[in-house]
Amino acid sequence: MAEKFDVIVVGAGMAGNAAAYTLAKGGLNVLQIERGETPGSKNVQGAILYADAIEKIIPDFRDEAPLERHLIEQRVWVLDDSSYIGTHYRSEAFNQEPYNRYTIIRAHFDQWFNKKAREAGALTICETTVSELLLDGKKVIGVRTDRKGGEIYADAVILADGVNSRLAVKAGFHAEIQPRDVALAVKEIHFLPQETIEARFNIGEEEGVVIEMAGKISAGMMGTGFLYTNKESITLGVGCMLSDFKQQKVTPYALLDRMKSHPSIAPLIAGSEMKEYAAHLIPEGGYNAIPQVWGDGWLIAGDAGQFVNGIHREGSNLAMTTGMLAAQTLVELKQAGKPFTAGNLAKYKRKLDDSFVMKDLKKYRRMPDIFHKNKQFFTTYPELLSKAAQTLIRVDGVDKKTKEKSIKQSFVAARSRLGLIGDAFRFWRAVE
Amino acid sequence: MHSVVCIKQVPDSAQIRVHPVTNTIMRQGVPAIINPYDLFALEEALRLKDRFGGTVTVVTMGPPMAEAALRKCLSYGADDAILVSDRSFAGSDTLVTSYALTATLRKIMESMPVDLIFTGKQTIDGDTAQVGPGIAKRLDYQLLTYVSKIVDVDLEHREIRVERRAEGGVQLLKTTLPCLITMLEGTNEMRFGDLDDLFRAARYELKVWDRTVIGIEDPETVGVKGSPTVVSKVFAPRPRSQRAEIIDLQDDSPKNLASTLLARMFTQHPKLEREIAKRAR
Ligand SMILES: Cc1cc2nc3c(=O)[nH]c(=O)nc-3n(C[C@H](O)[C@H](O)[C@H](O)COP(=O)(O)OP(=O)(O)OC[C@H]3O[C@@H](n4cnc5c(N)ncnc54)[C@H](O)[C@@H]3O)c2cc1C
Numbered sequence: 001m002a003e004k005f006d007v008i009v010v011g012a013g014m015a016g017n018a019a020a021y022t023l024a025k026g027g028l029n030v031l032q033i034e035r036g037e038t039p040g041s042k043n044v045q046g047a048i049l050y051a052d053a054i055e056k057i058i059p060d061f062r063d064e065a066p067l068e069r070h071l072i073e074q075r076v077w078v079l080d081d082s083s084y085i086g087t088h089y090r091s092e093a094f095n096q097e098p099y100n101r102y103t104i105i106r107a108h109f110d111q112w113f114n115k116k117a118r119e120a121g122a123l124t125i126c127e128t129t130v131s132e133l134l135l136d137g138k139k140v141i142g143v144r145t146d147r148k149g150g151e152i153y154a155d156a157v158i159l160a161d162g163v164n165s166r167l168a169v170k171a172g173f174h175a176e177i178q179p180r181d182v183a184l185a186v187k188e189i190h191f192l193p194q195e196t197i198e199a200r201f202n203i204g205e206e207e208g209v210v211i212e213m214a215g216k217i218s219a220g221m222m223g224t225g226f227l228y229t230n231k232e233s234i235t236l237g238v239g240c241m242l243s244d245f246k247q248q249k250v251t252p253y254a255l256l257d258r259m260k261s262h263p264s265i266a267p268l269i270a271g272s273e274m275k276e277y278a279a280h281l282i283p284e285g286g287y288n289a290i291p292q293v294w295g296d297g298w299l300i301a302g303d304a305g306q307f308v309n310g311i312h313r314e315g316s317n318l319a320m321t322t323g324m325l326a327a328q329t330l331v332e333l334k335q336a337g338k339p340f341t342a343g344n345l346a347k348y349k350r351k352l353d354d355s356f357v358m359k360d361l362k363k364y365r366r367m368p369d370i371f372h373k374n375k376q377f378f379t380t381y382p383e384l385l386s387k388a389a390q391t392l393i394r395v396d397g398v399d400k401k402t403k404e405k406s407i408k409q410s411f412v413a414a415r416s417r418l419g420l421i422g423d424a425f426r427f428w429r430a431v432e
Numbered sequence: 433m434h435s436v437v438c439i440k441q442v443p444d445s446a447q448i449r450v451h452p453v454t455n456t457i458m459r460q461g462v463p464a465i466i467n468p469y470d471l472f473a474l475e476e477a478l479r480l481k482d483r484f485g486g487t488v489t490v491v492t493m494g495p496p497m498a499e500a501a502l503r504k505c506l507s508y509g510a511d512d513a514i515l516v517s518d519r520s521f522a523g524s525d526t527l528v529t530s531y532a533l534t535a536t537l538r539k540i541m542e543s544m545p546v547d548l549i550f551t552g553k554q555t556i557d558g559d560t561a562q563v564g565p566g567i568a569k570r571l572d573y574q575l576l577t578y579v580s581k582i583v584d585v586d587l588e589h590r591e592i593r594v595e596r597r598a599e600g601g602v603q604l605l606k607t608t609l610p611c612l613i614t615m616l617e618g619t620n621e622m623r624f625g626d627l628d629d630l631f632r633a634a635r636y637e638l639k640v641w642d643r644t645v646i647g648i649e650d651p652e653t654v655g656v657k658g659s660p661t662v663v664s665k666v667f668a669p670r671p672r673s674q675r676a677e678i679i680d681l682q683d684d685s686p687k688n689l690a691s692t693l694l695a696r697m698f699t700q701h702p703k704l705e706r707e708i709a710k711r712a713r
Contacts, residue, residue: 003631038463107463125630127507146628 005031007330008143008154009122010130010167012039013359014316015302016160018057018115018323024120026331030112031152032122033145035129040110047235048228049104049211053317057324058116062098065143066108067141068097068230069208073201077264079215084263084264095207103208103228103235105189118296127272133157133171133298140171140297156340158299158326162318165282165304173298174291181306183223186252187237188260188312192273200268201229212313213238215382217259222371222378225259227268234269236260237283242370252279266271281336287365293352294345309360311367311431318357367430371375371392374426380414381423433486433587435548436540437510439500440471441494442557466501469552473615474620477550478509478573484587486547487511489540493521493532498639506633507625510588513636514540516644517676523656526558527637532654533569534553535646537571548592550611553578574611582617584611 009020012034023030027248035043054061073090094100106409118124134151142153163182168174195206203208213225223240237257238252259265283289283306290307293300301307309385311317322396328342336392338344349379352358371377388407411420443462477488484530492498493516502513516536524532540546549568554561561577568575580602581595590609595602597616625633648654679696681689698705 029646123634125627125634127508128630145627147624147630149627152627269492 002142002149002151004142004153005029005123006119006154007031007156007158007327008152009158009160009429010143011155011160011162011302011304012036012110012114012124012126013160013302014113014319015111015157015304015323015326017110017117017160018320019160019301019327019330020122020124021057021113021120022324022327023330024122024392025067026118026327026334027332028334030122031154032117032124033128033130033152034114034124034126035393037127038107039114039124039126040107041079043106043110047106047109047316048103048313048316049102050107050314051098051100051102053320054113057320060377061119065112066104068103068105068208069130069203070094071101071103071210072203072207073209075211076213077211077213077263078382079213079217079264081216081382082263083386084215086211086386097262101210103210103230105246106231126404130161130167130414133167138296140295141279154301155185156297156330156345158301158323158330159304160301160323161304163283163306165300165302165426168300168304170289171298172343173295173300177283177289178285179246181289182240182242183239183310184239184245184252184279185282186256186277186401187226188233188238188256188274188278189276190234190269191275192234192269192272196271197229197232200384201230213259215378217262218376218378219248219258220379221245221248221250222375225311227265233275234272236265236269240241240346241284242281243372253277264407277309282310282315283308284368286310286368287358287361288368290361292349293322294342295402296342296345297340299329299345299348301326307357307361309364311364312360314360321355321357322352326357343416364431366432370426370430374423376415376423377427384411384414433482433547433585434489434544435480435486435550436489436491436537436546437470437474437477437505438502438563438589439474439490439492439505440467440557441465441498442554442555445556455546462674464497465502466504467557469554469556469617470551471549473552473613473619473620473621474505474508474510476613476615476618476663477548478623480582480585481509484585487524487544489514491516491533491536491540493517493524493529493536495522496640502638503633506567506636507630509629510624512639514639514641516641516646516698518652518654520643520655523659524654525556525659525661526560526562526566527656528658530563532565532640532643532648533656534567535643535648536641539646541640543611547609549610551612551614553616561614564612568612571612573612574607574609576611577603577614578606578616579613579641580616582613582666585631588683596655600706615688623677629641 006028007023007030009016009032012032016032020032033221074096075086075088077084077086082217102289114124130143131144131146132144133140134144140157142151143157144151159165159285161167169176205210208229211227218227221240221244225238227236238255282304285306290305293305302323307318307322308315326348333344387410391403391407415423441464442464481488487512488675489515490502490510491513492502498518499515506509506513536629550563565575575596576596578597579594579598583593583595585592592609594608596605
């Protein structure tokens, strides 16, 4: 007996839960299908939660959502092999409620978020994989699952199935994602007693710190590292473009091991017990990698649509926002009695264009390409910066003018005058 | 045929840790799972249903969050699920748990007779293996523990034959219905339920029974007050302080190696050296 729903949402990650919740609240009959044992069991995010996106969906989320620490300090480090140079920004403004950013554990957060969707009326089934979309010509009319009696019908399907969306590729909606458009990230969760974490980072009971890292930890590849404080654990990881991993033949775990033994990082996790190891892809192709995300009876949201702002490390908030917008589109059409045709669903595209999602991604559209072609940003500059700091700070009888000259020379020697100007321009173009 | 399967939601012991400073068990964030042994019991009950028809009811006594475990059992194909939950049950030991579950089973029997009661061989968080036998005793049922196989059931003569794993061999046992079976692990493999089962599980209106529903009037007979068992201390076993020594074996003749090894051993255990020397004489 095949059932029929208004909408089927594939995936119970950030995008899927936002969509299912919004659809159910909007009075639609929605089925959500997740392949993991529970929502969140397959999700690997760091993770920082940006309050704004979830607040737009569940305004009082702070009362019940499982949150680890609110962030009061952001560190940005550029590392070479033995040093880091960077900035730390800590502000009491981040200690004023309502807080702006939190660390979360995805497995806990996703379960809570999914519970809200179910309470709103969505039906969620887990441990079930959608194996393909059911098509009538070009129109999506349902899904096939790996369960016995596994076909289910719906007027529309939202694909919120994450970065490597096999379903859309199989249905011919877009081509395979390319190794140069995704990063492979590995991360570990290290357990430490709460008091130890608070002492090491000089923070209070609920407060947290983020360290974003770039430089030689990516071993010359395009990539970054991160370290976040949770309540009783530290999450740290590193991610680089898949195409670079392929070329350089460095294994991700070797990279992470190196990062953990860096003299600036090792003391932060000393004595910890590793709890969890995970690897996951992150879409990093940016604006130009975004496929068509709507059609007859289908919409794509979240990582499946490549909606990630790599340089700002924003993904979950884009996932939630796109999931919400996709759902709102369907709710509005349903209320107006309009069918879910490609023409009507183009409304989703307009909503995306009006939101911060497309505006931000458009702003950084050149970035992936520029960083792919200019690896000096990940190799030469970190070293130069560290050496410059070293030269300036060390007191050794050399006069300051000579020191400045030698720093200048080291930059010119490494990149040439023209090269330096070019790099400055390229960097500016990337983030302009 | 009506089987009742008693299950428990437990913290996933593979992920439990003991706080290094306070020595208490840290449950926070540890995922809850169905006690793995209970799944063998449930699957066996479902197989009997496949063969003889009938109903499989799943029961658990636990906090409201145990609902998830029951829904999972429904998604595997169980027909009904009952959550026995009451604040006064908190802190119950195995004696009280078997008391409350027996009361629950009696209540179930008011509407449908029970042929078989299943439990897992034990739980992974308590490891006592006492609740199943406790229920059998209270109901005056035949008790078959550590069952590895249900050979056959003769519904007409109300008989059952099972294989039971005992020390040093397998026993073939025959007894009469109704009876209680505690299932051994590794005896079957849990099925992958149909889509229909999943939908039914997600939509099922769970029965939640509190203490008074199962007819226990006196709150003093359950929970901490009713439990004679006292857990006086919980502690993590101290890791062995001595680590194995790894000796580099490269480029050395076997003879040299042997004497190096012996020399090391004897420096650490001089008594052993004396002993051997004495015997050699
Ligand atoms: C190491 C790492 C760190 C990150 N850090 C941050 C951060 O700090 N802040 C931030 O905002 N973002 C971060 N991100 C990005 C963020 O995790 C993603 O952008 C976000 O999870 C995307 O949500 P989603 O719902 O689109 O996809 P996902 O969260 O991946 O969810 C997809 C879901 O679909 C399910 N699914 C897939 N295929 C099927 C199928 N065929 N049938 C049924 N179910 C299916 C999956 O099991 C999964 O649960 C990080 C990512 C990684 C890998």
